[in-house]
Amino acid sequence: MIKLISIEWHKLRYHRFFWIGMVSFVLLLSALLVSFGSFQIFGSGAEADPNDPSMLAIPANLADAGFYTLPFVWQNTSYLAGFFKFIPAFLMLFFMASEFEYRTMRQNVIDGLSVGEIFFSKIFSLLLFALVCTLTVAITTSALIYSYNDLAETDFWYQSSFIVAFFAEVFFILSLAFFLGILLKKSALAIILLVLYYFVVEPVLGFYVGSPISDYLPTRPSRNLIPEPFTRLFKINSFLNIESLDSISIKNLLVSFFYSIILLFGSFMVLKKRDL
Amino acid sequence: MQIVLEIDGISKRYGKVQALKPYKLQIPKGTTFGILGPNGSGKTTTLGIILGILSSDSGGFTWFDGQSVNTAKKRIGALLETPNFYPYMTAYQNLKLVAKIKELQNPNIDAVLKTVNLHERAHHKFKGYSLGMKQRLAIAASLLGEPEVLLLDEPTNGLDPTGIAEVRDLITRIAANGTTVIIASHILAEVEKVCSHVAVLQNGSLLYSGLADELSAKDAVIAVASADMQALEIAIKDLSSLKKLRPMDGHLHLSFSEDMSPSKLNQLLAEQGIYLSYIEEKKASLEERFLKILTRDKAN
Numbered sequence: 014m015i016k017l018i019s020i021e022w023h024k025l026r027y028h029r030f031f032w033i034g035m036v037s038f039v040l041l042l043s044a045l046l047v048s049f050g051s052f053q054i055f056g057s058g059a060e061a062d063p064n065d066p067s068m069l070a071i072p073a074n075l076a077d078a079g080f081y082t083l084p085f086v087w088q089n090t091s092y093l094a095g096f097f098k099f100i101p102a103f104l105m106l107f108f109m110a111s112e113f114e115y116r117t118m119r120q121n122v123i124d125g126l127s128v129g130e131i132f133f134s135k136i137f138s139l140l141l142f143a144l145v146c147t148l149t150v151a152i153t154t155s156a157l158i159y160s161y162n163d164l165a166e167t168d169f170w171y172q173s174s175f176i177v178a179f180f181a182e183v184f185f186i187l188s189l190a191f192f193l194g195i196l197l198k199k200s201a202l203a204i205i206l207l208v209l210y211y212f213v214v215e216p217v218l219g220f221y222v223g224s225p226i227s228d229y230l231p232t233r234p235s236r237n238l239i240p241e242p243f244t245r246l247f248k249i250n251s252f253l254n255i256e257s258l259d260s261i262s263i264k265n266l267l268v269s270f271f272y273s274i275i276l277l278f279g280s281f282m283v284l285k286k287r288d289l
Numbered sequence: 290m291q292i293v294l295e296i297d298g299i300s301k302r303y304g305k306v307q308a309l310k311p312y313k314l315q316i317p318k319g320t321t322f323g324i325l326g327p328n329g330s331g332k333t334t335t336l337g338i339i340l341g342i343l344s345s346d347s348g349g350f351t352w353f354d355g356q357s358v359n360t361a362k363k364r365i366g367a368l369l370e371t372p373n374f375y376p377y378m379t380a381y382q383n384l385k386l387v388a389k390i391k392e393l394q395n396p397n398i399d400a401v402l403k404t405v406n407l408h409e410r411a412h413h414k415f416k417g418y419s420l421g422m423k424q425r426l427a428i429a430a431s432l433l434g435e436p437e438v439l440l441l442d443e444p445t446n447g448l449d450p451t452g453i454a455e456v457r458d459l460i461t462r463i464a465a466n467g468t469t470v471i472i473a474s475h476i477l478a479e480v481e482k483v484c485s486h487v488a489v490l491q492n493g494s495l496l497y498s499g500l501a502d503e504l505s506a507k508d509a510v511i512a513v514a515s516a517d518m519q520a521l522e523i524a525i526k527d528l529s530s531l532k533k534l535r536p537m538d539g540h541l542h543l544s545f546s547e548d549m550s551p552s553k554l555n556q557l558l559a560e561q562g563i564y565l566s567y568i569e570e571k572k573a574s575l576e577e578r579f580l581k582i583l584t585r586d587k588a589n
Contacts, residue, residue: 024386115375119342123342124362124367124390127359288337
């Protein structure tokens with residue numbers, strides 16, 4: 014096991030693309046999460062009119078609107094970070110496909126690794142990518158919580174389970190990239206197909222088959238893991254003042270992991286069956 | 290005689306093309322074994338199967354004492370077709386990775402780089418290498434950990450004449466240390482100069498396997514026949530200098546470890562009351578023999 018990790022790390026550490034990809038991912042994502050609160054809201058600065066109940070105070074920016082407020086902050090940041098999951102996914106796919114393009118996986122087998130050992134060493138990359146993503150969000154969110162909340166009043170960990178959901182979401186997209194990289198062996202083609210499938214094929218398919226079947230299409234559970242928080246964010250200050258908490262659907266979490274495992278198992282079978 | 294590799298009926302079909310027909314072959318320990326054949330004859334397919342990167346449609350093969358192929362591969366240094374390395378790593382880093390895969394405790398990386406004259410470029414990235422340098426790095430990788438078996442597929446591919454001579458020298462040196470060397474090549478001169486044993490493949494069939502001497506000009510083969518073939522065979526087996534006896538095309542093909550002229554052989558047999566109906570000294574070069582084997586197969 015240690016040997017496999019050491020082999021995979023050796024492949025990653027000398028790759029400039031790995032460092033550029035990972036560092037830019039971490040920096041961009043944390044910078045966005047930190048600066049997102051200062052984004053202006055359209056029509057901000059309006060004062061509430063005591064004589065007119067329809068005239069409400071509009072917060073100056075998203076931080077004022079409660080973007081960083083406990084307990085919602087966990088959901089807000091992990092939802093926003095979800096858009097960035099394609100960066101590690103493309104990296105994963107690129108690394109996977111280049112092992113075929115340069116015939117290095119074949120060489121690894123000639124040198125003495127079994128196909129199973131190669132598979133598990135690549136799983137290390139997948140877990141590493143998923144953990145880096147998750148930790149970036151978790152650490153940035155923790156820092157934001159400390160600077161925007163009075164911790165004497167609220168529970169730090171309440172609703173932090175959205176981080177688990179974020180991990181599952183990233184794990185799924187990485188598994189999909191892993192599978193496509195192995196199946197297609199060409200990174201450009203695999204990236205195009207991944208984007209097409211995620212943003213076109215499955216939404217259209219989902220529209221045709223309709224609910225509830227559409228809820229079980231491969232990428233759907235991972236997309237639905239973290240509910241969109243913005244609608245509620247802007248309702249906080251509305252006259253209704255409804256503050257319902259979203260929660261993670263355990264069913265989506267399980268189905269999402271289930272699909273990830275299926276994809277990884279499929280990757281293993283393709284590797285095993287195919288001549289290198 | 291210990292057997293390093295035993296091939297027992299492996300075969301491979303790609304769609305409609307039978308790339309390799311089942312055949313048997315044993316590679317004895319300590320030999321320099323040439324697998325000879327034109328392009329597309331099944332050499333690389335054979336090597337791919339015995340290294341576990343291609344699956345065989347039938348039969349099997351055994352490395353060493355029946356070790357699993359992945360364990361066995363740690364004792365084998367192999368160079369298959371093109372050199373495959375990570376382009377973004379230096380030669381040194383690439384070899385370090387190979388050493389990790391082979392679980393070598395103290396890899397002789399500097400030594401093998403020196404052997405192939407790449408030590409001065411050891412810390413340059415692989416992607417900047419010329420074809421000849423890439424090939425030399427692949428040879429260096431196959432030498433890592435001083436393997437018991439060296440398996441080289443077209444080892445002089447892409448090398449200039451000096452490089453070819455160097456590699457040939459290197460193979461001879463390594464073979465002299467008792468390492469079993471298996472070379473696949475379509476270049477006869479390459480095999481002729483270094484190999485003690487030869488197998489000839491064409492269109493996926495094994496046409497010949499045996500001592501290279503029997504094929505080459507150095508040791509001539511004497512073909513004999515007589516009215517009583519059985520008595521002839523018994524008499525010949527009594528000759529102390531007999532190295533090899535093969536019945537072929539109704540004759541007995543003989544090779545001897547000492548000088549043996551047709552007239553001397555004739556005399557020895559006549560002394561035992563055996564009179565030959567046929568005697569011929571075959572002095573074909575490996576190339577002629579090779580072409581002969583290939584054309585004979587085509588005629589059939």
